Amino acid sequence: MTAEVAVLGAGMHPWGKWGRAFVEYGVAAARAALADAGLDWRDVGAVVGADTVRGGYPGYVAGATFAKALGWQGARVTSVYAACASGAQAIDAARARILAGLTDVALVVGADAAPKGFFRPAGGDRPDDPDWLRFRVLGATNPTYFGLYARRRMAVHGDTPEDFAQVKVKNAAMGALNPYARYRKRVTAEEVAASAVVADPLRLLDICATSDGGAALVLSSVEFARRHGAAKPVRIRAVSTVTPRYPSTVLDLPDIATDSAVAVDPPDEPFRASLARAAYEEAGIGPEDLSLAEVYDLSTALELQWYEDLGLCGGGEGAKLLREGATAPGGRIPVNTSGGLASFGEAVPAQAIAQVCELTWQLRGQAGERQIPHARVGVTANQGLFGHGSAVIAVR
Structure with missing residues (x-):
């Protein structure tokens, strides 16, 4: 039998070049996902943030950054970075916590404020990279x-x-x-x-452009989803x-x-x-x-x-x-x-x-x-x- 988690909510901030901080895009997406799930932020037991290397120190601790912006309520936080796969690794981390029985509901958030033009390697000269x-x-x-x-x-x-x-x-x-x-x-x-x-x-x-934008998912155990009224939710x-x-x-x-x-x-x-x-x-x-x-x-x-x-x-x-x-x-x-x-x-x-x-x-x-x-x-x-x-x- 496969191990599944439910997708209770999905939310996004429109992509573009808005000139604002990545946190704003992530919080907007998170709130949209929570509204889609019919849950309150206080119902979330874990937050997993997908890191950005272009947002200063807050970007390297995205999970805590988004949790702080949404309002400290005791949720456990995780931050992950895997370049273009960061969002999927964040989903995987949230899924693992749910399947382990450590939380019923997890919020996954990723957002970026990208520079114009080519992406350049972050952090200055790195001859070992x-x-x-x-x-x-x-x-x-x-x-x-x-x-x-x-x-x-x-x-x-x-x-x-x-x-x-x-x-x-x-x-x-x-x-x-x-x-x-x-x-x-x-x-x-x-x-x-x-x-x-x-x-x-x-x-x-x-060739694709570079953009600002944000996306979020509310994931839960399948059992929680059914108790919450989602008889047949989308499952990962x-x-x-x-x-x-x-x-x-x-x-x-x-x-x-x-x-x-x-x-x-x-x-x-x-x-x-x-x-x-x-x-x-x-x-x-x-x-x-x-x-x-x-x-x-x-x-x-x-x-x-x-x-x-x-x-x-x-x-x-x-x-x-x-x-x-x-x-x-x-x-x-x-x-x-x-x-x-x-x-x-x-x-x-x-x-x-x-x-x-x-x-x-x-x-x-x-x-x-x-x-x-x-x-x-x-x-x-x-x-x-x-x-x-x-x-x-x-x-x-």
Whole structure:
């Protein structure tokens, strides 16, 4: 039997560039999630905050920061950081506390106030940090990496810039229907092609922005949810945060080298696919059971890779799946019904939580014009810095 926790409430602060502190966005999302759950802040026994590295010291102790802002009431606090997977790790920490019987109700919150332009490694010069080295030695900012990945897909699988543009067209159409999205305007393939080149072959509209925003969830034991009147709540059935199995996942430099003495045979699947497989195994389902998916579309080309890594199609068949309309509303497996990062931009600690908010609303039948009929099972996926990544499965 799978171990499940209930999603009693979901709330968000709209994404944008608001110029205010991250705490304000998180508190607004938390209050919205509590209202959605029909609970008072004093009913919460544990708070898990997803940290931001851009909010000063309060960002490094996000759990306590949000608890203080909501009003000290004795809840236990936890703060976690895992780059883009921070929100999912926060969900996992809250889930573990609930399943251990240590609390009935937990609040998960993530929020960010992102700088304009490229994300820069925080904390000054760090020559022992592969991310810092990638930026400073190679000049490989995130868009550069995205462009190289897109070129690889073109060379290996025959993807085209027109395929990448269609991902943006699809996601922008859904984001136009989402009141929390930063960009709420449909775009055409011609507009994508006419936007400025950032990292060939990717253009400005192929790459996600940086944003402010917040998201929150109220989680509980299934028993508490039923006592609270939620006879059949959305449940989180799996959270995967597995690490890669390759022995050389970081640059082989002093102080950060991977210990080859514990190396294992490399798997037949890439790291992102192993994240999904672990989630499917824990949930006792397969990709054929999915109703929808929310994936981390840092670039349009990366969304196509997620199709394959989630097992929605075979290797190299992502663009074909897109062209067939399978990942659009009305298709076999709609992807990024929220509008994705194409419509939101990155608010790093909030985004993995926001993905689960979208699954919750879809599985409840509360997604409005974005609603996927008869949605029963959804998966989220993202990959963060180093070996951090996540996949969450929710069911109704």
